Amino acid sequence: MNAKEFERQYTVATVLAGMREDIFLGKYKNRQSISEAEIAKKYGVSRSSVRAAFQELISDGLLEMKDNGRKELRTIDKKYIEDLCLTRSILECEACRLIINKKNNDFTKLLHIVGGFYSALQEEDRDKRRLLLVELNESFHDQIFQMxxxxxxxxxxxxxxxxxxxxxxxxxSLDPDMNEHGNYESHNKIAQMLMDKNPEVIEFMGYHVQDAAMKDLLRVLEHAQSEECERK
Structure with missing residues (x-):
């Protein structure tokens, strides 16, 4: 990748992150019309970069292109979170089923990530510790799919x-009561059950990524949007 393409991708990612944050915080109304020009002006970027970011938002289900070319934003609400967690649960349970039915699996990377959870919990700086845990969580679940x-x-x-x-x-970043120590125990349990080819891992994964995660996400959604309302 050349420098120009890297800069373009970085610009798109910046616009996308900012828009996702604003949508999450409820800064836009549901079905609010939005244009490439106004977002390009807001972020000081080209309309082509905004257009690329819009395509990602369409994939997220947060932007809809109407037949007349009008673009409407969708807000993140309870149903959006529930649908997202349900879809994630279906995908990850299937991933676990495929892994336990495979004859050969290499758990080296997965176990390395599990060990990283334990190490991250020793970090004294809370903000840095939580960032590490979030990144490890994403790496763990991504590795399951790769397997x-x-x-x-x-x-x-x-x-x-x-x-x-x-x-x-x-x-x-917003939930002071985030259960940090549950990260190591739950992910270690999933890894061990997968290695043992224990079919109960499918049910446990369903709980891990749907019920437990959904409660956390709904709580932080309510917290984030209520804080935004107070600032207004």
Whole structure:
């Protein structure tokens, strides 16, 4: 990748991150009309960069292109979170099923990530510790998909991963009651069950990524949007 292309991708990522944050915080109304020109002006970037960011938002389900060319934003609400967690649960449970049914698996990378959770918990700086835990969590679940060697399943994961990452980072930064120590225990349990080819890992993963995670995400959504309302 040359310098020009890297700069373009960085610009698109910056616009995308900013818009996802604003949508998450409720700074836009549901079905609010938005244009490439106004976002380009807001971020001081080209309309082509904004257009690329809009395509990602369409994939997120946060932007809809109407037949007349009008672009409407969608807000992140309880149903959006529930649908996102349900989809994630279906995908990750299937990933676990594929892994335990494979004859040979290499757990080296997965176990290395699990060890990273334990090491990260020793970090004294809270903000740095939580950032490490979030990054390790993403790496752990991504590695599970990589282990399936199922290209289509991996692609499905990549489609929802950016929005999940955005919300989870908010969770880590806004929720003072985040259960940090549960990270090591739960991920270690998943790894051990996968190595043992224990079919109960499918049910446990379903709980891990849907029920437990959804409660955390809904709590941080309410917290983030209520703070934004107070600032207004």
């Amino acid at each position: 399936t060697e199922n290209i289509s399943l991996i692609q499905c994961r990549r489609t929802i991963a950016p929005m999940l990452s955005t919300i989870v980072h908010f969770n880590a």
